[in-house]
Amino acid sequence: MKAKEWRELTPEEIRQKNKELLEELFNLRMRSASGQLESTAALGKIKRDIARAKTVLREKGVKEQ
Numbered sequence: 001m002k003a004k005e006w007r008e009l010t011p012e013e014i015r016q017k018n019k020e021l022l023e024e025l026f027n028l029r030m031r032s033a034s035g036q037l038e039s040t041a042a043l044g045k046i047k048r049d050i051a052r053a054k055t056v057l058r059e060k061g062v063k064e065q
Contacts, residue, residue, distance in 0.1 A: 006052050011062040018053040021046055 006014060025046045031037040 001049060001052065003052050003056065006056040007059075009056075011057060011060060014053050014057055014062075018050060018057075021050050021053065025050065 001017075009017070025043070028037060028043050028046060032040065032043065037043075
């Protein structure tokens with residue numbers, strides 16, 4: 001997702017998507033550790049999306065949970 005798309009979401013939606021991204025990151029790390037991950041670029045993409053979500057929450061002045 002692009003930052004513009006993140007900014008259009010409500011804080012609660014951002015938190016929910018961030019939670020889903022963290023779960024996906026965990027799953028990708030497990031697959032990477034077991035040698036089943038084909039593309040390591042997915043890890044970077046997920047990390048960037050998590051950072052965008054946190055940035056937009058901070059811009060909106062909403063406390064992260």
